[in-house]
Amino acid sequence: MDRRKFLTATAAVGALTVVPRSVLGRGYVAPSDKIRLVHIGCGTEGLAEVNELLRSPQIEIVGVADPNKESFDYIQWSETGLRDELRKLIDEPQWKEGIKGIPGGRDVMKEVVETYYRKNRPNRTGKGVECYEDYRDLLDRVKDVDAVKIMTPDHLHGYVAVDCLKRGKHAIMHKPLGNKMLEAMKVVDTAKQSKLSTHMMAYNAFGDGNMAQIKAWLDAGAIGELKEIHNWTNRPVWPQYPDIPTETPPIPQGFNWDLWLGPAEMRSYHPHYTHCVFRGWYEFGAGSIADMGYYSLWTVFDTLKLGSATGVSTRFSRVIGLRNQVPSAVVNTWSYPLASAYKFEIPYKDKPGKITLFWHDGGMKPQIPEGYKNDDLPIEGMMFLGTKGAIVSGFLRESPELVGVANKQQYDSVVGYKMAEHPRSSLADGTERWLQAWIDGCKTGKKGPGSFEYAREVNETFNLGSISLQSNGAQLVYDPQSRTITNNPDANKLLSRETRKGWEFV
DSSP states (O other), X not given: OOHHHHHHHHHHHHTTSSOOHHHHOTTOOOTTSOEEEEEEOOSHHHHHHHXXXXXXXXXEEEEXXXXXXOBSBOOOSSTTHHHHHHHXXXXXXXXXXXXXXXXXXXXXXHHHHHHHHHHHOTTOXXXXXXXXXXXXXXXXXXXXXXXXXXXXXXXXXXXXXXXXHHTTOEEEEXXXXXXXXXXXXXXXXXXXHOOSOEEETTTTTTOOTTHHHHHHHXXXXXXXXXXXXXXXXXOOOSOOXXXXXXXXXXXXXXXXXXXXXXXXXXXXXXXXXXXXXXXXXXXXXXXXXXXXXXXXXXXXXXXXXXXXXXXXXXXXXXXXXXXXXXXXXXXXXXXXXXXXXXXXXXXXXXXXXXXXXXEEETTOXXXXXXXXXXXXXXXXXXXXXXXXXXXXXXXXXXXXXXXXXXXXXXXXXXXXXXXXXXXXXXXXTSOBHHHHHHHHHHHHOOOOTTOGGGGHHHHHHHHHHHHHHHTTTOOEEEETXXXXXXXXXXXXXXXXXXXXXXXXXX
């Protein structure tokens, strides 16, 4: 082919680069297309994070879904903080003026999204944002949806994620992948078999946190052989209820309680179950370790090439009540304790041997290492304990320091790599870098580092810890290959739940 014929052919091909997504195949988004996204779950966390999606010109939110229509009874860390953030986002200084309480629900999300688009995308065409109680109805009726963001309570994560992936939708989801072991592993398996782009929000959410420096010290032998890792937090920072509610208040108007329960066991409505306090119940949440442990430990698992836990035991605080005027321990099999400590046995994936990983919450902390400069450890932190010393850092691995190491000056020149860019920094068009990596995956089929399947080990480990707590702190032996607890048949039953009819796992 001569040059003139080549250029003519190239021009003809170029004219066809913008084609309908229906021609490109299920799950593929043309590079020239916006990603049409449905937001599933419209509580305070979803509203707090929606700005990341709205500010990206590569994404268009076309639908929202939540069992709650609209209310102002949500729980947040500030009485007016969320409202004030949303006012700035949509440039409405008087938004919800005179309304007391913290906002949430699908109508609130719809209003925020449509107001933002009206002011910032004046040339946007088409209908407004579709709004549905049940996300399944939304996906059945709204065509050309490419992706979803899943912001439901934990007990719905596994079901919704698998359902959306099987529908051919790319997905972003908050941690965990599921609050029951086998549900979370179903998400892992489905994502691994799919070419869809997925991202679990906890991945590197706060950057590397100096894990590279910690790894460089470990490789240099600064603390000898690594034996233990300790991670501790002040969580829970929400009301933790040790008793099942006995009152039966009316279900709030506009709230579909049956739909909110989803696959979980049926029970009477009570506000002690909903909004951010769901995390404290075994049926609905996954405890403090799922709230913060993914942020702190996923990078550690990745960097040190750690596998899933093969053993666990737990300790926890107990609640004492009165029974016939006699002080008695409350045998609690329904909610997480006020404070707990997990001990995991974690094998390496790339070499023989293992480490012991400890998680402490509710104010529990590890022993202060010899040579530590202060009288007490901070309220949250992380420690790598070796045969010749320790590394102590902040909770997210920030500001690490060598402790109890002889001649530690010799390690001053041992420096790890530096992250080029923080994943939460923005590109020129306003898209955050982590979000751009997911978008690129939607358009190229390339798996990003935050993909669901890459969170297998950390999810599997945390789910196993929850089962030990529910089993009165039992020491459990787990086989990741068969996904079974081999030494405790009763605990093995807790790998999954009794799913309600109509919510059988997809």
